[in-house]
Amino acid sequence: MIEVKALHKSFHGKSVVTDVSFAVERGEFFGIIGPNGSGKSTLMKMISGVISPDGGEILIAEKPIGSYSRKALARLLAVLEQEALPPVGFRVREVLEMGRFPYQNWLGEEAEDPTPLIDEIVGMLGLAELEDRTLDQLSGGEKQRVALGKSLVQKPMLLLLDEPTTYLDIGYQIQLMDIVRSWQKNTQVTVVAVLHDLNLASLYCDRILMVHKGNQIRVGDPRDILQSSLIEQVYGTRPIVMEHPVHQLPQIILQSGT
Numbered sequence: 001m002i003e004v005k006a007l008h009k010s011f012h013g014k015s016v017v018t019d020v021s022f023a024v025e026r027g028e029f030f031g032i033i034g035p036n037g038s039g040k041s042t043l044m045k046m047i048s049g050v051i052s053p054d055g056g057e058i059l060i061a062e063k064p065i066g067s068y069s070r071k072a073l074a075r076l077l078a079v080l081e082q083e084a085l086p087p088v089g090f091r092v093r094e095v096l097e098m099g100r101f102p103y104q105n106w107l108g109e110e111a112e113d114p115t116p117l118i119d120e121i122v123g124m125l126g127l128a129e130l131e132d133r134t135l136d137q138l139s140g141g142e143k144q145r146v147a148l149g150k151s152l153v154q155k156p157m158l159l160l161l162d163e164p165t166t167y168l169d170i171g172y173q174i175q176l177m178d179i180v181r182s183w184q185k186n187t188q189v190t191v192v193a194v195l196h197d198l199n200l201a202s203l204y205c206d207r208i209l210m211v212h213k214g215n216q217i218r219v220g221d222p223r224d225i226l227q228s229s230l231i232e233q234v235y236g237t238r239p240i241v242m243e244h245p246v247h248q249l250p251q252i253i254l255q256s257g258t
């Protein structure tokens with residue numbers, strides 16, 4: 001679904017992404033982790049076509065990302081980031097309807113009525129009682145659910161999530177990740193997610209890319225990546241790594257420095 005080859009990006013002469021290469025299969029849940037400022041968002045912006053790399057290549061569905069028109073790219077991929085929400089005056093339902101833009105003609109009409117799809121997503125994300133509210137009347141967590149809804153309404157083949165659980169309490173973090181995973185099972189969407197929470201990354205990702213200072217450290221399954229020595233090398237703190245008693249996946253426990 002995605003092939004990233006020898007990607008490079010610099011800002012003002014400073015290299016921010018250096019020689020990153022990986023491939024993501026259709027239907028895979030792929031995580032990107034790394035400390036603050038390690039180039040994760042820059043990588044996501046290149047994969048979504050928002051910024052161009054200085055070197056290397058990105059293929060999506062076997063074609064260079066630059067060969068897609070803006071609308072074709074919007075039918076192919078959706079990006080979840082809170083900043084992508086429209087100005088605050090819009091109502092939740094209107095925001096979700098905007099997600100259908102890539103399928104509309106110049107009159108704002110589309111071949112099939114999107115109402116059943118939007119209703120399904122409203123129900124799944126528990127947005128029914130918020131539908132008529134404007135965005136300024138929502139909490140950070142509610143806005144995050146609306147942003148996810150707008151991405152899903154797009155029915156993308158590729159869903160890019162940049163720190164999707166920011167602003168969410170633990171209950172909503174799990175709820176959001178579960179919704180994405182069950183949606184993925186139903187639609188075979190490919191998910192690429194930047195995650196700060198290594199335990200969530202371990203529970204939900206098939207494979208994880210770890211980056212540090214713009215460099216690719218390792219790509220592997222959660223067991224390959226969540227190792228205390230590797231985490232210490234990259235994050236500068238050595239956690240205890242244990243197996244989750246139910247899911248049999250690695251989980252980290254932080255240790256205080258004193």
Ligand SMILES: Nc1ncnc2c1ncn2[C@@H]1O[C@H](COP(=O)(O)OP(=O)(O)OP(=O)(O)O)[C@@H](O)[C@H]1O
Binds near residue numbers: 011037039
């Ligand atoms: N438009 C830009 N101009 C100049 N420098 C930039 C720009 N965008 C990002 N950077 C720099 O590139 C580096 C990587 O930033 P990026 O946002 O990709 O990191 P990140 O891993 O997503 O960080 P975080 O976890 O803190 O969100 C940082 O040093 C940042 O200051």
